[in-house]
């Protein structure tokens with residue numbers, strides 16, 4: 001590959017900045033991890049709270065209420081808890097994350113999420129420092145030089161759970177003590193906060209009353225307008241919700257009898273993101289599992305296909321082009337697909353708060369008349385992204401709800 005002197009200079013400057021940790025994503029993220037959260041405080045509140053959504057954020061908020069013996073229920077639209085966290089134990093000899101997978105922040109964040117103050121991490125983690133990565137532009141496959149992999153790891157030193165998943169982490173550290181309070185199959189369709197309390201209606205016609213409500217549904221669900229608010233949200237709030245970028249997308253997971261692919265392979269596309277990656281990376285596994293993440297408009301051509309079989313067939317065809325037919329040769333026929341972008345109660349993949357306007361983020365976090373509060377990954381004031389952001393926002397927003405004077 002031909003490189004201009006300008007690109008060499010930019011690369012060299014970036015490398016220096018990374019080494020001095022000026023441009024180190026995780027270094028910035030670790031500085032923002034709060035020392036204490038609502039888990040470290042005591043609350044006396046004698047009202048009733050309804051939490052809408054049993055994802056990481058709603059479950060975290062519930063943990064605070066449970067600890068302080070405050071009356072609450074969680075209304076969850078689906079028949080399971082976890083939201084965008086889901087695991088599979090059928091395809092491989094290790095549990096596979098079908099939703100969130102990486103710990104984008106410093107591992108210390110795991111302790112903050114549990115309310116543990118020491119630095120030692122209990123979980124066995126895999127540092128996500130890849131050895132072999134490549135790039136495919138549809139015609140030519142190029143292996144990236146090692147310095148790119150080193151650069152990426154130093155810029156954003158992510159990790160993954162070695163024998164566990166994000167779902168397991170939330171299940172055992174958060175959901176365990178609150179799951180008995182979840183009302184499943186209860187999609188909320190209306191939140192009426194014009195009287196002295198709040199009345200929440202679900203699609204099956206039931207009404208629930210509370211003094212305050214915490215809404216933790218994804219920004220995609222808020223955008224859809226499927227939850228009505230009475231009085232309606234003001235234009236400022238609606239504009240803030242609309243302004244947030246929440247890309248559609250899906251994850252596919254395929255099982256092979258041999259690893260013929262690199263640790264990660266970026267597939268260049270004009271619009272959106274496509275990446276194949278080795279899910280078995282450093283898992284000490286006997287099963288070879290290849291993941292495929294696709295977000296943004298690039299996902300739409302797959303959504304238009306007739307079946308998941310067709311999606312996998314087209315992925316195998318592309319891999320065959322790169323790796324001389326090895327994908328078809330080694331494919332076991334087993335796969336899983338999670339169409340997160342198309343699920344009614346998710347409607348997207350993830351948000352990236354650092355790309356959004358601070359003013360919009362602030363408005364999203366404002367309550368409606370100090371009765372209806374909001375939490376979820378995009379409401380995280382500590383900019384941790386993803387699951388840590390969702391959990392920390394649950395702690396942050398429930399604190400606000402409990403200490404407000406109304």
Ligand SMILES: Cc1cc2nc3c(=O)[nH]c(=O)nc-3n(C[C@H](O)[C@H](O)[C@H](O)COP(=O)(O)OP(=O)(O)OC[C@H]3O[C@@H](n4cnc5c(N)ncnc54)[C@H](O)[C@@H]3O)c2cc1C
Pocket residue numbers: 052053054055056057058075076077078081082083084085098099100101102103104186187188189216217218221227250251340345346348349350351375376377378385386387388390
């Ligand atoms: C494919 C994929 C990969 C990802 N990878 C990572 C990663 O590697 N690392 C990372 O940190 N993060 C990742 N994320 C993002 C991460 O999963 C989310 O940030 C996090 O799980 C969000 O939690 P939440 O509680 O805010 O929202 P959600 O998980 O969306 O929870 C909201 C809950 O509300 C429920 N709900 C929706 N509508 C209603 C309604 N009307 N009534 C009642 N309940 C309702 C939903 O069913 C759901 O249970 C990924 C996400 C996806 C989809």
